[in-house]
Structure formats: C-alpha cells, structure tokens
Amino acid sequence: MSTTETTASGIGPVEGAALYDVDNPAPVIEPPRKRTKKTPKSTRGNFEMYGWLFMRLSGIVLVVLVLGHLLIQLVLDGGVSKVGFAFVAGRWASPWWQIWDLAMLWLAMLHGANGLRTVINDYAERTNTRLWLKGLLYTATVFTILLGTLVIFTFDPNIR
Amino acid sequence: MATPVLDKAEAEAQAKAAALITVTFRVRRFNPEVSAESVWQDFQLQIDPKERVLDGLHKIKWDLDGTLTFRRSCAHGICGSDAMRINGKNRLACKTLIKDINPAKPITIEPIKGMTVLKDLVVDMEPFFQAYRDVMPFLITKDTNEPTRERLQSAEDRERFDDTTKCILCAACTSSCPVFWNDGQYFGPAAIVNAHRFIFDSRDEAGEQRLEVLNDKDGVWRCRTTFNCTDACPRGIEVTKAIQEVKRALITRRL
Known part of the structure; x- marks a missing residue:
C-alpha cells in the first residue's frame, strides 16, 4: 500500500487571495500507520493478541482467586479480626497458599498493568507523555511483583 | 372547471404552510481562511417536521447562507457522503427526520469527530x-x-x-x-x-x-x-x- 507524500488537503483558493501558497503550504495530515524515522518497524505481530487473550484468561482465574481470598480473609472463621502475623505465618507454611498468593500477585499485577497500558495508549496523546507514563507503570509493576514474590518465598515466621 | 382546481391547490398550499414548524439549526462553523477557531452559528428556519435534516441544510445553503459547506451526493442514504454529528450522535443527514430528533430544542450539527475539519462540516477522510x-x-x-x-x-x-x-x-x-x-x-x-x-x-x-x-x-x-x-x-x-x-x-x- 503506497501512501502519497502530498495528501490532498482539500483547501483550495476560493475567491480573492488564497491563504496557502507554495511557501506557506496547507497543513498536511499524517496518513495513519505510516512508517517514519521514529517508527520504522512494522507494528504487526502477535503481542497484542496474546495481551488480549491474557486479559480474558487471567480475568477468569482472578475471579476465583480473589473471591476465594476475600472469603477466607474477611468472612470465614471470625472475619477480618483473625488476620494477624500468626494467621499469615500459618497460611504461608503451606505451599498451597504460597502458590495461591503468588498466582494472585502475578496475575493481578500483570492484568492491572496491561489494562493501564491500554488506557495510556487510548488516552495519552503525545508520544512523550505515553513514554513517561508507561515507564512509571512498568517500574511500579516490576517493583511490586518482585517485592511480593520475595516476601512470599523468604517469609520467616520466627522473625523478632 | 378552473375554480375547483384552484381551490384544491390553495387548500394544499395552506395545509403545507400549516404543517411547517420553526426549528433552530445550531451548526458548527469552521473556515480556516477566517479563523482558526470553530464557532456555533444558529439558523432559524420554517420546515415540515417530516422533512430531513439534509433538507434543512439545503434551505440554509440555498436561501440563508451560501457559504455553509457540507458533503452530500445521492441524498438517499446510499452514497455515504453526509455522515455528521447530529444532536451528539453520528447519523446520515439524509436519513434523519426532523420530527425524530426533538425539533423543540436547537438541533446541533457538527462534523464527524476524529478527523481534521477542512471547512464547516467537511472533514479530511x-x-x-x-x-x-x-x-x-x-x-x-x-x-x-x-x-x-x-x-x-x-x-x-x-x-x-x-x-x-x-x-x-x-x-x-x-x-x-x-x-x-x-x-x-x-x-x-x-x-x-x-x-x-x-x-x-x-x-x-x-x-x-x-x-x-x-x-x-x-x-x-x-x-x-x-x-x-x-x-x-x-x-x-x-x-x-x-x-x-x-x-x-x-x-x-x-x-
């Protein structure tokens, strides 16, 4: 698909002097998805498809994980008042709950981060704004995931 | 013989005039040769509510203000030239009847969003x-x-x-x-x-x-x-x- 450099602007001289001429051309509208120096590569690929699929699948899994988590933490066995250091220590003694919490952490963080990434793509208008917002988002995501994972695996119930 | 025919024509003309209502068309105007800003302009016109928004635009262009610019070709919903934002919703001006869009209030007409406006209701497609x-x-x-x-x-x-x-x-x-x-x-x-x-x-x-x-x-x-x-x-x-x-x-x- 060839894109012509001189997109017809549709603004021609009407009556009297024209506003635009050779030295002062009418603004040209950038054709969509044109390869420029800033974006030389084709943007085709399966990444967005996998991202879209991940949102659906992780969403389904998260419904089970999060609702189960809330039920255990807030409703069953005396509700939220039972949650304390001893309760967490007891739960993380079992690999089942370690894996549950790990899966919840990773899926929720990646799901949320990917959602925010699409929000930034849809709403940030300037390339630089996008870049900064995404940089901030990815930093926060990686930090939270790493910190959470570290805590789940190195949790010491005998800490003083 | 001539009298009844005349009466009929007169009666028809009267019925037509009685069916007319006054509507306000609030049109988003933009002319890059005059101003970089676009402005709302109101037009009052007499129109049959069974007519279409496109007919109203024609009345404006032909009788009130010839500089109003918009696209239309077939005027019957097939060519797809006259899509515009009417009362905040994208519609074809030639398929939208005045009576269906609350003529008691001003009818807002804007160019479709997301593309560069060239003049009035014409955008760069x-x-x-x-x-x-x-x-x-x-x-x-x-x-x-x-x-x-x-x-x-x-x-x-x-x-x-x-x-x-x-x-x-x-x-x-x-x-x-x-x-x-x-x-x-x-x-x-x-x-x-x-x-x-x-x-x-x-x-x-x-x-x-x-x-x-x-x-x-x-x-x-x-x-x-x-x-x-x-x-x-x-x-x-x-x-x-x-x-x-x-x-x-x-x-x-x-x-």
Missing part, C-alpha cells in the same frame, strides 16, 4: 480511506487465469458475510469510536467490517493476509467493544459483532 485501502478490500484469488465463468457460491456461504456487505463507507462508525478519536492510528470499525466482508467470503483466498494486516498493534485488538460503532451505523450493521468475529478468527487460526 484520507485517514479513513487509508485504513480501508490497507485491508485490501477487493477479491484476491490464487488462480491467476482469467475466470471463464462466474464464481459460484452457496446461499449459506453468501449469508456468512451478508451483514458486512451493507457498508456504504460513510465513516459514521469509525468517527464514533473513542479509540479512533485519540490518534487516528486505529484501523477503525469500517476498515474491519470491509475486511470481514472478504475474510469470510468463500470465494476469496487472501483472508489470511487480511488477518495478518489486522493483527497490527493498531488493529482489531484496540477494539474495546464500546458498541458506539453499532449504535452509529445508519445501515444497521452489527459492527462490533463483525470485529469480534475477526478477533475469533485470528485466535483460532493463530493458536
């Missing part, structure tokens, strides 16, 4: 048609020989993509899409609908190529299923459904 061209909206077959007879197709195979053949490329859907409004890089519903028309055509053999085109960063995956396109389509095409079918085809063929 180039990004829209570029996306349309990008999906290769024509029959592609591997058989390079010229066909000796028509390409036959069963009624069921034709039914598969019947809905998306109705598109008239008016851009009402694409310019109602909030994702398209941001940077105009998203292919937009209309291009995907026209890709769908060939992807699901049993006679066409380039469905895979079109799916690859739409697997772009700005392809079908940017659709957020807000259904604005389905609501806006003057032809009643289930646009969002077509986009979802393209997504499903991509997933089932890629995985």
Whole structure:
C-alpha cells in the first residue's frame, strides 16, 4: 500500500487571495500507520493478541482467586479480626497458599498493568507523555511483583 | 372547471404552510481562511417536521447562507457522503427526520469527530480511506487465469458475510469510536467490517493476509467493544459483532 507524500488537503483558493501558497503550504495530515524515522518497524505481530487473550484468561482465574481470598480473609472463621502475623505465618507454611498468593500477585499485577497500558495508549496523546507514563507503570509493576514474590518465598515466621 | 382546481391547490398550499414548524439549526462553523477557531452559528428556519435534516441544510445553503459547506451526493442514504454529528450522535443527514430528533430544542450539527475539519462540516477522510485501502478490500484469488465463468457460491456461504456487505463507507462508525478519536492510528470499525466482508467470503483466498494486516498493534485488538460503532451505523450493521468475529478468527487460526 503506497501512501502519497502530498495528501490532498482539500483547501483550495476560493475567491480573492488564497491563504496557502507554495511557501506557506496547507497543513498536511499524517496518513495513519505510516512508517517514519521514529517508527520504522512494522507494528504487526502477535503481542497484542496474546495481551488480549491474557486479559480474558487471567480475568477468569482472578475471579476465583480473589473471591476465594476475600472469603477466607474477611468472612470465614471470625472475619477480618483473625488476620494477624500468626494467621499469615500459618497460611504461608503451606505451599498451597504460597502458590495461591503468588498466582494472585502475578496475575493481578500483570492484568492491572496491561489494562493501564491500554488506557495510556487510548488516552495519552503525545508520544512523550505515553513514554513517561508507561515507564512509571512498568517500574511500579516490576517493583511490586518482585517485592511480593520475595516476601512470599523468604517469609520467616520466627522473625523478632 | 378552473375554480375547483384552484381551490384544491390553495387548500394544499395552506395545509403545507400549516404543517411547517420553526426549528433552530445550531451548526458548527469552521473556515480556516477566517479563523482558526470553530464557532456555533444558529439558523432559524420554517420546515415540515417530516422533512430531513439534509433538507434543512439545503434551505440554509440555498436561501440563508451560501457559504455553509457540507458533503452530500445521492441524498438517499446510499452514497455515504453526509455522515455528521447530529444532536451528539453520528447519523446520515439524509436519513434523519426532523420530527425524530426533538425539533423543540436547537438541533446541533457538527462534523464527524476524529478527523481534521477542512471547512464547516467537511472533514479530511484520507485517514479513513487509508485504513480501508490497507485491508485490501477487493477479491484476491490464487488462480491467476482469467475466470471463464462466474464464481459460484452457496446461499449459506453468501449469508456468512451478508451483514458486512451493507457498508456504504460513510465513516459514521469509525468517527464514533473513542479509540479512533485519540490518534487516528486505529484501523477503525469500517476498515474491519470491509475486511470481514472478504475474510469470510468463500470465494476469496487472501483472508489470511487480511488477518495478518489486522493483527497490527493498531488493529482489531484496540477494539474495546464500546458498541458506539453499532449504535452509529445508519445501515444497521452489527459492527462490533463483525470485529469480534475477526478477533475469533485470528485466535483460532493463530493458536
């Protein structure tokens, strides 16, 4: 698909002097998805498809994980008042709950981060704004995931 | 003999005049040769409520202000030239009756959103048609020989993509899409609908190529299923459904 450099602007001289001429051309509208120096590569690929699929699948899994988590933490066995250091220590003694919490952490963080990434793509208008917002988002995501994972695996119930 | 005829004509003229109501057309005007800003301008006109918004625009252009600029060709809902934002909703001016859009209040008329306004209600449609061209909206077959007879197709195979053949490329859907409004890089519903028309055509053999085109960063995956396109389509095409079918085809063929 060839894109012509001189997109017809549709603004021609009407009556009297024209506003635009050779030295002062009418603004040209950038054709969509044109390869420029800033974006030389084709943007085709399966990444967005996998991202879209991940949102659906992780969403389904998260419904089970999060609702189960809330039920255990807030409703069953005396509700939220039972949650304390001893309760967490007891739960993380079992690999089942370690894996549950790990899966919840990773899926929720990646799901949320990917959602925010699409929000930034849809709403940030300037390339630089996008870049900064995404940089901030990815930093926060990686930090939270790493910190959470570290805590789940190195949790010491005998800490003083 | 002449008197009854005259009476009839008079009565008709009176009935016509009685049917007229006064409406205010609030039109978004923009002229780059006068000002960089666009402004609202009100026009009062007498019009039969059974007439269309396009008739009102004609009255303005022909009788009140000849500088009002808008596109229209066939004026009967087929050419897709006069899509505009009427009372905040994308519609064809030639298919919208005055009585259906509350003539008691001013009727706002704006150019469609997301594309550069050239003058008044005329926008630069180039990004829209570029996306349309990008999906290769024509029959592609591997058989390079010229066909000796028509390409036959069963009624069921034709039914598969019947809905998306109705598109008239008016851009009402694409310019109602909030994702398209941001940077105009998203292919937009209309291009995907026209890709769908060939992807699901049993006679066409380039469905895979079109799916690859739409697997772009700005392809079908940017659709957020807000259904604005389905609501806006003057032809009643289930646009969002077509986009979802393209997504499903991509997933089932890629995985």
